[in-house]
Amino acid sequence: MSITELAKEPMVLTDPMLPTWFRVQSVRRETHDTFTLELAGPNDGGEFSFAPGQFNMLYAFGVGEVPISISGNPVTTDPLVHTIRAVGAVTRAMQKLKRGDLIGVRGPFGSAWPVMDAVGRDVVIVTGGIGLAPLRPAFYHILAHRNDYNRVVLLYGARTRDDILYRDELKQWRGELDLEVEVTVDSSVGRWRGNVGVVTKLIPRAGFDPENTTALICGPEVMMRFTIQDLLNRGVEKKNVYVSMERNMKCAVGFCGHCQFGSKFICRDGPVFRFSDIEDIFGIREL
Amino acid sequence: MNAASMNALLAEHPFFNGISSRYLDLIAQAASEARYEPRELIFHEGDEASEFHVIRRGKVAIEIFTPDRGPVAIETINTGEILGWSWLIDPYRWLFDAQAIEPTEVIAINAIQIRESMAADAVLSNELLRRFTPIIVARLQATRMQLLDLYHVDN
Amino acid sequence: MSSCDTKRPSRVIDRNALDDLLGTLRSRGYTVIGPRICDQAIVYDEIQTTDDLPVGWTDEQDAGSYRLKKRGDDALFGYVLGPHSWKKYLFPSAQRLWQVTRDGEDISLSPEGGEEVNRAFIAVRACELHAMAIQAKVFIGSEFVDPTYHVRSKNAFTLAVNCGQAGKTCFCASMNTGPRVDGGFDLALTEVLDGARHEFLVEVGSEIGAEVLGTVDSREARLEDQHTVDDIVANTVAQMGRSVDTADIGDLLKRNHANAKWDEIAERCLSCANCTMVCPTCFCSTVEDVTDLSGNHAERWRRWDSCFTMDFSYIAGGQVRSSTKSRYRQWMTHKLGTWHDQFGASGCVGCGRCITWCPVAIDITEEVAAIRRTEVEDATEPLKRGA
Numbered sequence: 022m023s024i025t026e027l028a029k030e031p032m033v034l035t036d037p038m039l040p041t042w043f044r045v046q047s048v049r050r051e052t053h054d055t056f057t058l059e060l061a062g063p064n065d066g067g068e069f070s071f072a073p074g075q076f077n078m079l080y081a082f083g084v085g086e087v088p089i090s091i092s093g094n095p096v097t098t099d100p101l102v103h104t105i106r107a108v109g110a111v112t113r114a115m116q117k118l119k120r121g122d123l124i125g126v127r128g129p130f131g132s133a134w135p136v137m138d139a140v141g142r143d144v145v146i147v148t149g150g151i152g153l154a155p156l157r158p159a160f161y162h163i164l165a166h167r168n169d170y171n172r173v174v175l176l177y178g179a180r181t182r183d184d185i186l187y188r189d190e191l192k193q194w195r196g197e198l199d200l201e202v203e204v205t206v207d208s209s210v211g212r213w214r215g216n217v218g219v220v221t222k223l224i225p226r227a228g229f230d231p232e233n234t235t236a237l238i239c240g241p242e243v244m245m246r247f248t249i250q251d252l253l254n255r256g257v258e259k260k261n262v263y264v265s266m267e268r269n270m271k272c273a274v275g276f277c278g279h280c281q282f283g284s285k286f287i288c289r290d291g292p293v294f295r296f297s298d299i300e301d302i303f304g305i306r307e308l
Numbered sequence: 309m310n311a312a313s314m315n316a317l318l319a320e321h322p323f324f325n326g327i328s329s330r331y332l333d334l335i336a337q338a339a340s341e342a343r344y345e346p347r348e349l350i351f352h353e354g355d356e357a358s359e360f361h362v363i364r365r366g367k368v369a370i371e372i373f374t375p376d377r378g379p380v381a382i383e384t385i386n387t388g389e390i391l392g393w394s395w396l397i398d399p400y401r402w403l404f405d406a407q408a409i410e411p412t413e414v415i416a417i418n419a420i421q422i423r424e425s426m427a428a429d430a431v432l433s434n435e436l437l438r439r440f441t442p443i444i445v446a447r448l449q450a451t452r453m454q455l456l457d458l459y460h461v462d463n
Numbered sequence: 464m465s466s467c468d469t470k471r472p473s474r475v476i477d478r479n480a481l482d483d484l485l486g487t488l489r490s491r492g493y494t495v496i497g498p499r500i501c502d503q504a505i506v507y508d509e510i511q512t513t514d515d516l517p518v519g520w521t522d523e524q525d526a527g528s529y530r531l532k533k534r535g536d537d538a539l540f541g542y543v544l545g546p547h548s549w550k551k552y553l554f555p556s557a558q559r560l561w562q563v564t565r566d567g568e569d570i571s572l573s574p575e576g577g578e579e580v581n582r583a584f585i586a587v588r589a590c591e592l593h594a595m596a597i598q599a600k601v602f603i604g605s606e607f608v609d610p611t612y613h614v615r616s617k618n619a620f621t622l623a624v625n626c627g628q629a630g631k632t633c634f635c636a637s638m639n640t641g642p643r644v645d646g647g648f649d650l651a652l653t654e655v656l657d658g659a660r661h662e663f664l665v666e667v668g669s670e671i672g673a674e675v676l677g678t679v680d681s682r683e684a685r686l687e688d689q690h691t692v693d694d695i696v697a698n699t700v701a702q703m704g705r706s707v708d709t710a711d712i713g714d715l716l717k718r719n720h721a722n723a724k725w726d727e728i729a730e731r732c733l734s735c736a737n738c739t740m741v742c743p744t745c746f747c748s749t750v751e752d753v754t755d756l757s758g759n760h761a762e763r764w765r766r767w768d769s770c771f772t773m774d775f776s777y778i779a780g781g782q783v784r785s786s787t788k789s790r791y792r793q794w795m796t797h798k799l800g801t802w803h804d805q806f807g808a809s810g811c812v813g814c815g816r817c818i819t820w821c822p823v824a825i826d827i828t829e830e831v832a833a834i835r836r837t838e839v840e841d842a843t844e845p846l847k848r849g850a
Binding site: 054106108149150151178179180184205207208209210211213214215216217218219221222226240241243244247 | 370377380383384386409453456458459461
């Protein structure tokens with residue numbers, strides 16, 4: 022007999038650890054250590070639907086697998102787009118992929134940015150570094166449904182001018198009359214004429230109504246900590262602040278235990294969390 | 309510009325929020341309008357800090373000149389912010405360069421005059437220090453975050 | 464009530480019949496796995512007959528110590544627990560997940576997990592049945608199903624045994640997971656050794672259990688046999704070496720994340736991961752990718768991992784839990800606290816293995832008590848905190 026009642030229940034047995042093979046359409050350099058992969062699905066780019074904020078597990082043949090957020094357009098899901106920072110063996114192997122190479126994909130996994138709940142409200146996106154990549158799908162969604170939202174603000178901080186992701190798109194968005202897009206860099210040498218300073222410095226003068234604002238934040242944990250504080254100082258409610266968390270992941274389906282964050286599994290309960298749901302554990306060191 | 313309209317300009321700025329009209333008049337008397345073109349130096353490291361600026365519109369870079377890398381921008385000060393606090397602290401010398409990077413309109417306030425008034429009036433002194441301290445703390449905090457080099461990952 | 468009936472022994476068998484029963488299981492295609500002595504410990508491995516069981520042996524356990532000892536009788540199940548748990552059969556310590564071969568433009572993926580070995584687990588204790596049910600929630604209880612765990616648990620036959628004695632590191636009674644088995648088995652035995660009498664009272668937990676039992680000689684259980692089980696279990700409860708006060712335990716640990724006790728534990732903890740290896744519910748794993756020399760054949764393996772290892776929490780930039788303190792806190796807070804939030808039950812079944820097999824004798828029951836005690840001290844003696 023079954024050891025538990027659970028084993029008796031009929032279920033569809035698709036092994037969640039098995040990748041599907043996608044083909045690399047293009048590898049584009051973004052900055053000195055980041056690049057964007059465009060991938061076509063197994064059946065000549067079949068549908069891959071995902072919600073903004075979700076991630077995939079990408080497998081480099083023989084090297085390993087890493088969680089990477091999806092950074093393409095959720096409205097037009099072909100090709101599947103990932104922006105990756107080359108920081109380890111797996112991501113460096115991915116950086117060397119060529120058009121036509123195969124890559125394993127599992128996903129999409131995880132929770133999403135609350136783009137539906139934010140309808141009718143001001144949306145303030147605060148991101149730093151490669152944190153812009155997981156937020157780009159949310160921004161695409163908002164652009165595609167611009168009339169559903171009130172004021173839309175994107176505040177982005179990068180290390181230097183040369184580390185700015187999606188430069189062309191940022192320029193284009195900055196030119197739109199119904200978007201407030203501000204970019205700042207932590208340090209600047211030479212030709213940069215834009216903002217210098219941490220991204221939180223942009224918050225006090227951004228145009229939004231705190232009481233009617235949904236804020237989406239993604240970046241290094243310290244940056245998110247200060248960003249949350251500044252948003253709360255301006256009067257945004259905790260329940261309307263969302264963050265995307267990062268932890269080690271080996272499976273993305275709650276088996277491997279690596280991504281635990283207090284009682285949460287980042288892979289299943291996150292990566293996007295409502296701040297008020299994790300407020301108690303957010304600041305605990307080494308959790 | 310007449311005194312009344314300068315007074316009104318200052319009163320609009322959040323920095324002077326709630327300050328008594330007597331002090332606003334006093335500050336207005338020390339104030340004048342100025343405009344800087346992109347790349348124009350507003351003040352220079354080491355020079356006497358004889359004024360501070362209320363940025364009405366524009367963007368100013370606080371820079372430090374390095375022999376090997378040239379001018380490095382530490383931060384930018386934007387519309388609605390206050391530029392300069394070295395005039396408050398002995399030896400009253402600028403610690404950095406300030407350069408306009410956009411066409412920038414400011415209200416320049418004669419700091420020597422204000423300093424003298426503060427020395428004679430503890431209440432004014434307190435009013436201004438109370439307003440400047442959060443600015444200094446916020447810049448310190450921002451600088452600390454910059455020091456962390458958050459976006460950098462060692463490979 | 465019928466649920467009550469299933470908790471009563473209905474038949475009685477002797478050792479010969481038990482051997483016949485093992486034979487029946489084998490003839491039905493089961494690989495029969497049970498306790499046997501290996502390297503001076505009782506471990507789980509394939510067995511043929513009751514002769515392979517640790518006949519006449521028992522184990523003496525305490526924090527950081529384990530030794531086998533002769534009992535002076537012929538008890539088959541007169542020991543408590545060894546270092547192994549059944550998780551090694553349901554969630555193998557190393558398992559190939561898939562292999563893939565690349566041939567020019569083509570790529571072919573071969574999944575694993577189609578294994579159809581049926582295993583009969585012999586002498587599963589109450590705490591272990593609970594541990595299996597707890598792990599099942601991890602691997603087959605959500606929208607994602609681990610095919611290996613699913614197949615192996617679905618096909619397992621479970622012959623449980625009520626504990627006739629408790630060890631010094633046992634605390635199942637306080638965790639409500641034993642010592643009496645209360646479900647999740649096919650057959651459950653209670654060993655009775657009384658002078659010349661050596662019998663096994665049998666409870667039936669499933670249809671297949673009844674079928675298997677039906678193939679061997681047995682007699683009907685009498686009312687006094689039922690009392691015998693109650694007495695034996697009561698005696699075991701009375702022997703229970705340790706206990707945990709579980710009241711409010713999840714919140715207790717969560718609100719004590721900054722308790723100085725964690726630093727004290729960290730001074731002793733070697734971060735060796737023994738506790739997680741012997742724990743019957745610990746489920747953490749890592750994956751390893753390997754290739755052959757040609758680079759065209761790759762495999763992905765899953766291996767047991769432990770939250771005590773440094774790499775466990777690695778993210779680009781460093782380890783989230785770099786101190787031993789944070790790793791021990793993670794393990795214990797998860798096991799006893801956040802597990803409730805995740806899976807609706809405690810992750811601890813009170814088997815005591817983590818205490819016995821800790822090389823420096825760290826005792827989870829003591830540490831819970833210490834956290835509880837120091838919190839009370841903190842609350843009641845504010846002056847002492849400053850000292």
